[in-house]
Amino acid sequence: xxxxxxxxxxxxxxxxxxxxxxxxxxxxxxxxxxxxxxxxxxxxxxxxxxxxxxxxxxxxxxxxxxxxxxxxxxxxxxxxxxxxxxxxxxxxxxxxxxxxxxxxxxxxxxxxxxxxxxxxxxxxxxxxxxxxxxxxxxxxxxxxxxxxxxxxxxxxxxxxxxxxxxxxxxxxxxxxxxxxxxxxxxxxxxxxxxxxxxxxxxxxxxxxxxxxxxxxxxxxxxxxxxxxxxxxxxxxxxxxxxxxxxxxxxxxxxxxxxxxxxxxxxxxxxxxxxxxxxxxxxxxxxxxxxxxxxxxxxxxxxxxxxxxxxxxxxxxxxxxxxxxxxxxxxxxxxxxxxxxxxxxxxxxxxxxxxxxxxxxxxxxxx
Numbered sequence: 001x002x003x004x005x006x007x008x009x010x011x012x013x014x015x016x017x018x019x020x021x022x023x024x025x026x027x028x029x030x031x032x033x034x035x036x037x038x039x040x041x042x043x044x045x046x047x048x049x050x051x052x053x054x055x056x057x058x059x060x061x062x063x064x065x066x067x068x069x070x071x072x073x074x075x076x077x078x079x080x081x082x083x084x085x086x087x088x089x090x091x092x093x094x095x096x097x098x099x100x101x102x103x104x105x106x107x108x109x110x111x112x113x114x115x116x117x118x119x120x121x122x123x124x125x126x127x128x129x130x131x132x133x134x135x136x137x138x139x140x141x142x143x144x145x146x147x148x149x150x151x152x153x154x155x156x157x158x159x160x161x162x163x164x165x166x167x168x169x170x171x172x173x174x175x176x177x178x179x180x181x182x183x184x185x186x187x188x189x190x191x192x193x194x195x196x197x198x199x200x201x202x203x204x205x206x207x208x209x210x211x212x213x214x215x216x217x218x219x220x221x222x223x224x225x226x227x228x229x230x231x232x233x234x235x236x237x238x239x240x241x242x243x244x245x246x247x248x249x250x251x252x253x254x255x256x257x258x259x260x261x262x263x264x265x266x267x268x269x270x271x272x273x274x275x276x277x278x279x280x281x282x283x284x285x286x287x288x289x290x291x292x293x294x295x296x297x298x299x300x301x302x303x304x305x306x307x308x309x310x311x312x313x314x315x316x317x318x319x320x321x322x323x324x325x326x327x328x329x330x331x332x333x334x335x336x337x338x339x340x341x342x343x344x345x346x347x348x349x350x351x352x353x354x355x356x357x358x359x360x361x362x363x364x365x366x
Contacts (some may be wrong), residue, residue, distance in 0.1 A: 002362045014079035015049035018065060022047070025066040034096050036064035041241040050078055101322065117151040119343065120280075123352040127279055129360035130202050131316055137366045148365055149205065154178065158309075160301050163331070166190050186286025192229045197301060200225040204305055208312045216266060222305055234296045238262070243293055251340035252293035278314035282307040283351040287338050319354045 022032055029047075035039035037060060045051040046061075053061060053076070062072040134199060137242045158173040168176065168183065168190050175181040176191055183191070200222055207218065224236035248319040253261055265288055272281055289303040308318050321331055334347040 013049055014075050015047050016076055017075045019047040021065045021067055036060040098252045113365040120348055127352055127355050134359055135315055153198055153201045156320045159195055159320050159323045162194050163328050164300055166193050168194055189230055194344050196226055196228050200305055205225055215305055223298055226301050238294045259296050279352055279355050280348055282310040283348050287347055289340050290335055316359045319358050
């Protein structure tokens with residue numbers, strides 16, 4: 001759009017937008033009416049704001065006024081929204097809610113494109129072939145399964161906490177989680193993060209075994225485990241203040257939007273649970289919760305657990321995103337691409353690649 005068109009969109013009604021556009025293009029009313037093949041008196045009513053044109057006239061008007069179709073449609077939609085909201089005190093909040101809902105609709109539209117992407121399909125085929133191999137290895141005997149679970153419980157706890165800035169090493173995490181030792185020079189919070197996360201992984205395995213449906217209650221219980229003893233006043237509770245995500249240009253929604261967005265979050269899950277490929281569903285549930293950012297703290301650890309709940313229930317293995325600086329930055333940039341460009345391909349690819357690596361690692365242990 002030109003600077004003039006943008007100013008007109010922001011500062012004027014649809015009628016004035018039409019009239020000023022006509023004057024700017026040095027066209028007479030009759031000339032515009034002739035090009036649009038509409039009566040000049042009708043065009044005059046549009047310009048005076050006495051009547052809003054029907055949608056079917058927009059393409060004719062954009063050609064007649066020498067304006068590209070998109071700004072014409074934007075001005076027309078803006079007029080409709082304004083006429084509906086007016087000066088209602090709740091209008092400003094309603095616009096913010098609508099903006100969030102529209103973003104969700106755009107996210108759903110992108111999924112159709114992503115699921116057909118030529119780069120993603122080969123990865124889906126590979127991950128499913130590996131899953132079939134893994135399934136043929138079952139049932140593992142109890143000793144094998146316990147060893148695998150114990151190893152990944154510690155490794156996953158270490159990596160997931162490391163992504164969030166925890167400085168415990170893998171060996172220190174093992175000592176804290178499995179032997180109850182205290183590590184000198186490390187904060188109490190870092191110790192609690194390790195202990196809490198390991199117990200959250202135990203809860204993950206219990207949920208996989210029980211088959212209990214993922215629900216808002218489970219989400220809150222998981223978050224309560226993550227923040228237990230760290231921030232009990234926030235554990236399992238949606239935030240009441242605005243937040244910013246570190247190292248991200250994405251701005252999470254306002255606190256008063258959270259209830260509606262979380263309702264949408266679970267509606268999406270229940271609708272897509274048996275339709276979308278499980279790895280893509282896990283990636284979507286991961287990214288969507290990060291974007292909403294419903295909690296003051298612990299969003300990342302909680303959403304990675306949700307991702308793995310979906311994967312394990314569909315016969316895949318636990319995906320362990322790494323916390324070293326290079327991997328961490330790649331992970332954050334992939335999330336950022338979804339949230340700022342509405343492009344899930346990079347993040348879907350990242351999760352698929354980690355799912356493939358996890359299956360290959362598990363198969364090597366059998």
